[in-house]
Amino acid sequence: MRNLFLSENSGRLHAGEMVSQSGIYRAHHRAHRMPHNVYVNAGTRLPVCQRCGHDVEFGLLMAGPALQTDYDFSELGDTAKSA
Numbered sequence: 782m783r784n785l786f787l788s789e790n791s792g793r794l795h796a797g798e799m800v801s802q803s804g805i806y807r808a809h810h811r812a813h814r815m816p817h818n819v820y821v822n823a824g825t826r827l828p829v830c831q832r833c834g835h836d837v838e839f840g841l842l843m844a845g846p847a848l849q850t851d852y853d854f855s856e857l858g859d860t861a862k863s864a
């Protein structure tokens with residue numbers, strides 16, 4: 782019986798960590814605010830909360846790549862296709 786997954790696999794990211802997947806994240810603050818949703822772009826470094834500092838955590842709710850990175854909508858993808 783190992784409970785490693787409880788601490789290691791919660792899926793939450795913390796302030797200062799780099800986001801690798803764009804999408805809707807749920808921000809969990811410490812005591813001062815109810816959890817709420819935010820959109821975060823991949824490559825963004827998660828900010829420190831102005832009120833609870835590094836205690837804020839972010840959990841991915843739904844991945845949603847930016848429109849410009851979609852191969853059917855981006856102009857980059859279009860030029861690559863016509864080659």
Ligand SMILES: [Zn+2]
Nearest residue numbers: 810830832833
């Ligand atoms: Zn906070």
